[in-house]
Amino acid sequence: xxxxxxxxxxxxxxxxxxxxxxxxxxxxxxxxxxxxxxxxxxxxxxxxxxxxxxxxxxxxxxxxxxxxxxxxxxxxxxxxxxxxxxxxxxxxxxxxxxxxxxxxxxxxxxxxxxxxxxxxxxxxxxxxxxxxxxxxxxxxxxxxxxxxxxxxxxxxxxxxxxxxxxxxxxxxxxxxxxxxxxxxxxxxxxxxxxxxxxxxxxxxxxxxxxxxxxxxxxxxxxxxxxxxxxxxxxxxxxxxxxxxxxxxxxxxxxxxxxxxxxxxxxxxxxxxxxxxxxxxxxxxxxxxxxxxxxxxxxxxxxxxxxxxxxxxxxxxxxxxxxxxxxxxxxxxxxxxxxxxxxxxxxxxxxxxxxxxxxxxxxxxxxxxxxxxxxxxxxxxxxxxxxxxxxxxxxxxxxxxxxxxxxxxxxxxxxxxxxxxxxxxxxxxxxxxxxxxxxxxxxxxxxxxxxxxxxxxxxxxxxxxxxxxxxxxxxxxxxxxxxxxxxxxxxxxxxxxxxxxxxxxxxxxxxxxxxxxxxxxxxxxxxxxxxxxxxxxxxxxxxxxxxxxxxxxxxxxxxxxxxxxxxxxxxxxxxxxxxxxxxxxxxxxxxxxxxxxx
Amino acid sequence: xxxxxxxxxxxxxxxxxxxxxxxxxxxxxxxxxxxxxxxxxxxxxxxxxxxxxxxxxxxxxxxxxxxxxxxxxxxxxxxxxxxxxxxxxxxxxxxxxxxxxxxxxxxxxxxxxxxxxxxxxxxxxxxxxxxxxxxxxxxxxxxxxxxxxxxxxxxxxxxxxxxxxxxxxxxxxxxxxxxxxxxxxxxxxxxxxxxxxxx
Ligand SMILES: Cc1cc2nc3c(=O)[nH]c(=O)nc-3n(C[C@H](O)[C@H](O)[C@H](O)COP(=O)(O)O)c2cc1C
Ligand code: FES
Numbered sequence: 001x002x003x004x005x006x007x008x009x010x011x012x013x014x015x016x017x018x019x020x021x022x023x024x025x026x027x028x029x030x031x032x033x034x035x036x037x038x039x040x041x042x043x044x045x046x047x048x049x050x051x052x053x054x055x056x057x058x059x060x061x062x063x064x065x066x067x068x069x070x071x072x073x074x075x076x077x078x079x080x081x082x083x084x085x086x087x088x089x090x091x092x093x094x095x096x097x098x099x100x101x102x103x104x105x106x107x108x109x110x111x112x113x114x115x116x117x118x119x120x121x122x123x124x125x126x127x128x129x130x131x132x133x134x135x136x137x138x139x140x141x142x143x144x145x146x147x148x149x150x151x152x153x154x155x156x157x158x159x160x161x162x163x164x165x166x167x168x169x170x171x172x173x174x175x176x177x178x179x180x181x182x183x184x185x186x187x188x189x190x191x192x193x194x195x196x197x198x199x200x201x202x203x204x205x206x207x208x209x210x211x212x213x214x215x216x217x218x219x220x221x222x223x224x225x226x227x228x229x230x231x232x233x234x235x236x237x238x239x240x241x242x243x244x245x246x247x248x249x250x251x252x253x254x255x256x257x258x259x260x261x262x263x264x265x266x267x268x269x270x271x272x273x274x275x276x277x278x279x280x281x282x283x284x285x286x287x288x289x290x291x292x293x294x295x296x297x298x299x300x301x302x303x304x305x306x307x308x309x310x311x312x313x314x315x316x317x318x319x320x321x322x323x324x325x326x327x328x329x330x331x332x333x334x335x336x337x338x339x340x341x342x343x344x345x346x347x348x349x350x351x352x353x354x355x356x357x358x359x360x361x362x363x364x365x366x367x368x369x370x371x372x373x374x375x376x377x378x379x380x381x382x383x384x385x386x387x388x389x390x391x392x393x394x395x396x397x398x399x400x401x402x403x404x405x406x407x408x409x410x411x412x413x414x415x416x417x418x419x420x421x422x423x424x425x426x427x428x429x430x431x432x433x434x435x436x437x438x439x440x441x442x443x444x445x446x447x448x449x450x451x452x453x454x455x456x457x458x459x460x461x462x463x464x465x466x467x468x469x470x471x472x473x474x475x476x477x478x479x480x481x482x483x484x485x486x487x488x489x490x491x492x493x494x495x496x497x498x499x500x501x502x503x504x505x506x507x508x509x510x511x512x513x514x515x516x517x518x519x520x521x522x523x524x525x526x527x528x529x530x531x532x533x534x535x536x537x538x539x540x541x542x543x544x545x546x547x548x549x550x551x552x553x554x555x556x557x558x559x560x561x562x563x564x565x566x567x568x569x570x571x572x573x574x575x576x577x578x579x580x581x582x583x584x585x586x587x588x589x590x591x592x593x594x595x596x597x
Numbered sequence: 598x599x600x601x602x603x604x605x606x607x608x609x610x611x612x613x614x615x616x617x618x619x620x621x622x623x624x625x626x627x628x629x630x631x632x633x634x635x636x637x638x639x640x641x642x643x644x645x646x647x648x649x650x651x652x653x654x655x656x657x658x659x660x661x662x663x664x665x666x667x668x669x670x671x672x673x674x675x676x677x678x679x680x681x682x683x684x685x686x687x688x689x690x691x692x693x694x695x696x697x698x699x700x701x702x703x704x705x706x707x708x709x710x711x712x713x714x715x716x717x718x719x720x721x722x723x724x725x726x727x728x729x730x731x732x733x734x735x736x737x738x739x740x741x742x743x744x745x746x747x748x749x750x751x752x753x754x755x756x757x758x759x760x761x762x763x764x765x766x767x768x769x770x771x772x773x774x775x776x777x778x779x780x781x782x783x784x785x786x787x788x789x790x791x792x793x794x795x796x
Contacts, residue, residue: 281759298756303640303665456737456756456763457641463691466761467727487718494687494719497660497680498643 004042006083009059009124013048013210014203014242015364016055020072021045024056027075041083047211049124051111053363054094059124064105066112067092094362096383111362114380116343116369118351119167119327122212128246131253134214140259142333146222147267152182155226159329161337163349168194168285168322169400169427169502171348171415174329177319180309181227184317189229191220192313192320194290195236195243198282199398200449202429204353205323207365209236209243212327213250217273219329221259224271227319232273235290237280247275282399282453286501287320289455300457301501322427324353344370348414352425358395358432361386368413375409378432389434392533393517397426399446399453400506402513403439422513424506438535439518440525443511444472450507461504464495468511477538480526485515534596537581541597544572548593555585555594602652603674610668617645617663625676628685628709630692630787631738632664636747640665642738644688648675660684686711690723692736699734699788730761734788737763741782741791751775754782 010016010025028043049057054068058078065088067078074092081087088103094111097104106112117123126133134140146155160175181189193216197205208216220232236244251273254260262270276294283289284299291313293299312318328350332340341349348370354377357363361383368377374394378384385391395403402423404411411417415425433442447469456462468491474480492508499505515522524530531539544555544564549571556564556572563579566572574585574594586594600607601619608619615638620627631642640662649666650658650673658675675681689706696702706712714720742754742765753773757766767773783791 283759303662305667452760454760456758456760457739459641459643459688459691459736462737462760462763463695464687466730467691467694467723470728471722483718487722490717490719491687491722494684498646498684498687500640500643500662 005040006063007042007044007061008078008083009044009046009061011047011049011055011057011124012045013052013055013207015048015052016057017242019055021056023072024058024070024075027072028079031075031079035079037079037083041079044127046124047122047126047128048207048365050115050120050207050365050367051362052365059106063088064107065093065103066106066109068094110383111364111366111381114372114376115367116351117367118331118340118343119208119215119324119353120212120365120367121331122215123207124211126212128211128213129249131214131250131257134212138334139214139330140218142330143218143221143259144265146333147225147265147269150225152226152228155222155333156182158337159226159332162332162340163337163344163347164325164328164332164340165348165415166322167324167328167352167427169397169424171425174321174325177309177321178223178226180307181229181317181319184310186317188231188314188316189227190313190316190318191223191227191229191232192290192294192318193220193232193234193236193323193326194285194287194320195234195240195323196278196280196282196285196290197237197240197323197427198280198285198453199400199427199429201355201357201431202398202427203355204365204428206240206243207355208323208327208353209240210246213243213247214254215327215330216247216323217250217254217259219326220273221264221269221271222329222333223319223321223326225267225269227317229319230270230272232271233294233313234273234275235278235284235294236275238277239280244275244277251275281455282449283455283501283503286503288501290320291318300455301503303500324428345412345414345416347416348425352413352428354428354430356382356430356432358430359385359389359391359434359437360432370414371412373410373412374404377413377430378409382432385432385434389436391432392435392437393433393439395423395431395433395442395446395510396429397424397506397509398429398431399449400424400502400509401426401429402509403433403442403517404513405517408517422516424509436533436535438476438531438533439514439521440472440531441476441533441535443514444469444476446510447472447507450503454503454507458498458500458504460495460498461500461507464491464499465504465507467491468495468508472511475522475525476531476536478525478529478536480522482526484526485519485522488512489515540581541576542574542579542581542583542585543595543597544574545593545595546571548591550591550593552591554588554590558584558588560584599670601668601670601672601674603672604676608668610670614668615664616647616649616661616666616668616672616674619668620647620663620676627663627676628705629664630705630736631740633740633744633785636740636743636785638662638665639739639743642688642692642736644685646681646684646688648678648681649673682710682714685709686714687719690720694723694727694729695731696734696736696788697729699736701788702734702736733764734790735765736788737765738787739765740785740787741765744781744785749777749779749781751777751779 058067097109164174165171288301289299308318451465551569645663646660648658649661753776
């Protein structure tokens with residue numbers, strides 16, 4: 001590969017592509033051509049940097065300077081000012097990072113400073129479609145060590161010693177699971193990568209697949225040797241076209257390089273890998289359903305035991321791990337169990353990738369060491385709540401997880417602490433909520449997701465979640481009855497106790513945790529017919545604040561249902577019988593003259 | 598230590614059997630709805646839940662379906678406890694709410710004591726307040742689908758939709774060419790929802 005004095009790494013992950021990064025790449029190439037700089041400056045499409053909300057983003061190397069929200073109009077300026085004159089463009093940096101004329105390097109920017117990259121080691125640095133760039137950064141060294149120098153049991157012992165636990169939600173020790181599958185006697189064994197990722201608002205696994213597909217592939221190759229599997233599958237949802245494309249390229253290249261196929265690295269290990277595209281049902285992420293889906297039968301879960309390690313795909317021993325779990329494996333083999341176990345807490349080792357979304361300034365993908373606090377994630381990395389609003393709660397674990405209030409912001413993010421607080425680590429969805437979010441409505445939203453995604457096989461998940469949803473709907477409509485909170489608690493516990501698979505067993509969690517931490521909001525809806533967050537339409541009323549109204553007519557002009565009347569320069573009035581409570585009047589008013597109660 | 602304990606009885610397991618099989622040998626009654634001994638266990642209705650604990654950790658019992666869980670000498674099993682009673686009543690109450698017209702469901706509810714048990718919030722809601730969503734007596738136990746697949750091998754029935762939209766029907770809602778009118782589906786249906794027509 002030719003060496004360039006300077007490189008512009010332009011993110012071409014899904015988020016940035018959506019914001020126009022491909023056009024940007026083209027424009028940079030044209031500009032460099034025009035100025036005859038093509039041999040000096042390399043334009044490199046890179047994987048996702050994580051700050052997807054501020055795309056397109058660019059990293060200039062070797063200066064380690066980060067730019068965000070770059071537009072076509074900035075191309076000339078970046079080339080002329082930064083590349084040629086060596087002056088960084090402060091206007092394209094995150095505002096809060098620029099202090100006292102200090103020009104921040106990547107690591108000095110809040111969003112990046114507290115992150116620790118293991119699973120995302122190559123993010124933003126390599127071209128995900130280049131196996132050579134992966135190898136140049138130490139890729140396939142772990143596999144070489146495992147395949148050539150280690151026995152199966154030694155690999156499993158190394159994973160156990162590292163303390164790696166499943167990143168798909170339940171946190172089961174990965175090495176122990178591998179050991180169970182390795183022990184099962186069979187002519188054929190299979191390993192599977194779970195990239196179904198059905199949680200709303202989560203995109204950790206997609207990003208890993210898109211930005212570092214070889215790390216997953218290498219992890220599976222190591223797993224294949226450890227468990228004696230000769231065939232593997234990637235179960236990935238069809239909604240992830242870029243991830244599928246990158247992974248297919250990784251498989252093709254690995255085949256060409258002899259890293260897949262027969263007698264890999266002359267070690268006697270054979271391994272074949274293929275992609276299976278799922279149709280994107282949440283329940284297909286549950287391992288027994290996933291296996292049914294792979295087999296081509298109705299994707300419904302079945303009870304365990306038998307566990308997949310004993311009887312999985314086609315009745316053969318099968319090991320399923322989450323995408324992020326697999327991508328951690330090569331790093332453990334490369335740098336050793338001791339190194340991995342030095343990151344994190346006593347029982348939760350390593351890092352965790354989260355997709356940080358909702359009411360935070362920096363939404364995006366982050367990887368943090370276990371043991372970091374929620375506060376550090378929300379405020380230091382996420383930059384806090386935008387628009388001067390107050391923080392209210394954070395939901396971890398998506399529809400299977402729980403909602404944690406402000407008073408728990410200082411708990412450590414690890415499997416045990418989150419569970420103790422009533423939530424779960426989950427697969428990495430993290431949704432931040434501000435004071436405008438109604439917790440009853442939030443619980444209702446998550447339950448409606450589980451309700452729609454329930455396969456309908458078992459009675460409690462199919463019928464029970466629907467009943468709970470009805471009760472919540474009544475509460476948000478102001479029709480809740482005294483005792484409904486206790487009813488929800490009772491029913492939620494019964495569903496958790498009786499449902500067949502993890503979907504039903506966890507579906508009540510968002511309801512139960514919001515009741516636990518925000519009971520007063522439920523009570524306000526039921527007893528006072530008030531929504532404290534002023535979000536439930538049936539319980540609020542928009543009114544003109546007479547002292548503030550200047551009669552500017554803007555609200556009347558903006559009202560989509562013509563519910564506002566008033567002469568210019570005179571106080572306006574909202575006709576409650578017409579008002580649909582969309583809140584547009586309130587957001588357009590420049591005089592703070594629309595109140596909501 | 599090679600015996601499973603079930604309702605305080607030591608029981609020697611003979612080969613590959615489910616907890617439901619073991620209970621039958623001991624004349625312990627466990628109610629079932631989606632089970633038929635000639636068809637593969639399915640574990641969907643959840644009526645047969647029993648408490649299962651490991652001998653090594655007898656305090657931490659979980660509810661598991663007797664019909665699909667294999668008997669294991671490491672298990673201590675309870676089939677009658679307040680916890681199981683609650684769970685079974687909950688299942689029956691949901692089914693009563695789903696198909697209030699079904700005499701078979703009502704009779705089973707009566708038998709396991711749903712009507713005679715003390716009133717509680719959940720029961721009151723499910724029997725008196727809950728909205729009704731279906732006008733079917735089908736409880737989606739899947740016995741008809743499974744008998745058609747496994748015994749007669751006609752594959753003339755299947756499920757469509759998911760969650761509350763799930764239902765049993767013929768492929769594309771058309772009369773299946775493969776249906777031979779054998780009546781097995783109607784025979785196994787616990788709520789007598791399927792009827793046969795003269796062709
Ligand atoms: C309803 C439901 C959805 C799930 N979805 C996913 C998923 O999208 N991705 C995933 O890795 N695991 C998912 N899981 C967990 C898997 O069943 C399984 O535990 C996991 O893939 C094991 O991998 P790990 O040990 O590496 O975490 C889901 C579980 C349930 C009950
Ligand atoms: S009889 Fe066991 S779940 Fe239905």
